[in-house]
Structure formats: structure tokens, C-alpha cells
Amino acid sequence: MSPDPTCESAKRHIIDACVQSAKIKGYNDACGVLRGTLFLSEEPLSLDDLSRTTGYSKSTVCLNMNLLENLGIAQRVVIPGDKRSWYVAVSDPNSMKAVLLTNIKKEAQLILNALEQTERDLGSCGANTEKIQSKIAAMRHFYKQTDELLRLISRFTTEELIDLLSKAKI
């Protein structure tokens, strides 16, 4: 590839950032290293390529590439007449935006579901739960709005959103 030492050390920044980002999100280091490596490659990489480049065993690479694929960070590319799986980093802005939003979306729906279930169950409960019920209602309202907002945001491109919001009066 590019064995220039200066060049390689330049790439380290990105890999480090990916590792740190992975750790923040609760994933392991390998995830970050693989993500960074994939992004910095000019061509698609196979599992063996990734294993060789990162130093991780093939099983570890396989496991984590499947995870990255599920997260929408990596994408498997099939080349006809080639058994191997080739991976590329997802670079389409809209897909990347979606990836950034998934965790918030998941959180909103998770909490929203729970709030609605609790609200229902508290209704058929003898005890005096007025105060809690109003708190839950407020919270449900917030997450409902958040959910709605996320849906709207995913309809526009980042560019469009910036345009819309920067023109709006506060």
C-alpha cells in the first residue's frame, strides 16, 4: 500500500479517533481499528486483508466486521466470481447521517414504549399515583416529540437542514 512512515503516522490519528469513538459507544477497540483501517484504504478489503493490516485474528475480524455492517458503518461488497467478502466504509452522507441518529432513535423508542406501558399499568392500579403519572405524561410528550423530530430530520439532507434552520428566526 503506502509504507511511508510519515504517511502511516498521519493515518494513526484517524484510527485513534475511531477507537476512542468506539469505546465511547461501548464497543471494543477492534471495532474502532477496523473502522479506521477500512476508511483509510483506497480499495475494498477482505477479511484476510483486514486481519493482516490490523494484526487481529481472522475470527475477531469476522465478528467485528459483521457488527460494523449491522451498525451501517461498513458495507459488504460482492464481486461476481469471487467468494470473498470485500468491505468498504460507508461514505454516503445520508447513510452516515442515519448511522449517527440510530442510537438516539433507539433510545427514544425504547423509553417511549416503557412509558406507555407503565402509564397503562398505573391506570389499573389502585394506589394514588397522580404525581408520577403526570411526570410520565410529560416525559412521554418529550420522547414523542423527539421521535417526530427524528423522523423529520431523516427526511432532509444535512445541507437542506442547515439551510432551513439558518434562515429561520429564533
Added chain:
Amino acid sequence: MSPDPTCESAKRHIIDACVQSAKIKGYNDACGVLRGTLFLSEEPLSLDDLSRTTGYSKSTVCLNMNLLENLGIAQRVVIPGDKRSWYVAVSDPNSMKAVLLTNIKKEAQLILNALEQTERDLGSCGANTEKIQSKIAAMRHFYKQTDELLRLISRFTTEELIDLLSKAKI
């Protein structure tokens, strides 16, 4: 508090959701349990309260409440003439919105920084890195936009954003 069994099982949904949400974000179960417990309480809770209610030791509660405070999920309330720390769940919509966005913000700034550093270093590197540099430039553009969008989003309330975006033509 409210020892009604039906009522208690209703609350379980919320605590479970908080635990699941915590796990998704890479935090431990205690974080989720504490967050849920705090939210479901009608009054502020002390460390001892939280320890008694959740069954976790005081040291564990202390550790994780500091984390929740740093995350902006819990808030310490000081009552004059009382040594104890009282905790409440942050329920202000704008603060909650900010909490939801922090991870994305962190990711964007982390990656953006790394991209800029790498870009700079690759400039003073002999090897032919045209292809990678253009990839990095594209990526930097995306994260720059994302950063800008996040800044705009934090200027408005969720309600305002919904209003603005739902009126906009696609």
C-alpha cells in the same frame, strides 16, 4: 413510598428500558437502574435512599450517580442545612435534548479533529496520497456540516424544530 405490587411492576418497565438503554450506550446496569429509580421517585433521593431502593452498595451508587450527573441525566440538589446530596432526574426538555445530542456532538468533533490532523500531516508527506486525501476531504465536509447542524439544532426547542421542518417543502 408506594408498596402496591401492581404499581411496582408497572414501574419495572421503565427501569428495564433504562437498563437496556444504558447497556446500548456502553454503561453498566446500575446506571440504568439508578436512572429509572430516580425518575420514578416523587421526591429527590439521597445516596442512602438510592442504595436502599436499588439494593446496590453505597459506593456503587456514589460512583454511578457521579457518572449520571456528568452525563446530564441526574442533577444534584443541595438543601441548605443538610449535608446530604439529593438527586433528581433532569426533566427539563431542553436539557434532555442536549443530553441526547452530546454523543453525536462528541463523535463529530472527535472524528473531525482527527481528519484535520491527518490531512495536515499527509500534506507534508512525500507519498502519493491523492485518493485518500480526497476521501478525507469529503468526510471532513460531512462532519463539518454535521457539527454545524448540531449547533443549529441546539438553538431551537424541539417544538420549534418540528414546526419549522414540518412546514418546509421537501
Added chain:
DNA sequence: AGATACGTTCGGGATAATCGAAACGTACTT
């Protein structure tokens, strides 16, 4: 000063996550 009631920090033991080697399944080739 001593006692008390806090929050916090510090080991250590249990528990879970991580990773590599090897086995496995499968499709294609010879």
C-alpha cells in the same frame, strides 16, 4: 475533643468481555 453522618476512594473477588487457535461448513476447483 470525640462522635456522628455524610461522600468518596481503595483493594479484592466474582463476573463478563475479548481475542486467538482450531474445528467446522460450504462452495468451487482439480
Added chain:
DNA sequence: AAGTACGTTTCGATTATCCCGAACGTATCT
């Protein structure tokens, strides 16, 4: 059929994390 080149799964060892009890520091009382 045997061999090959893949991706995947399993298993065990290493490693890191979680959580508790105990010790500690520090105000505020008595």
C-alpha cells in the same frame, strides 16, 4: 472425490469490568 479457499462458530485462556465491604477524609454536631 479429494483439495482448496473462503466465512463462521466454538472453546479456552487472558484480560478488563463490576460491585461490595472497609477504610478514609471531612464537615457538623455534642
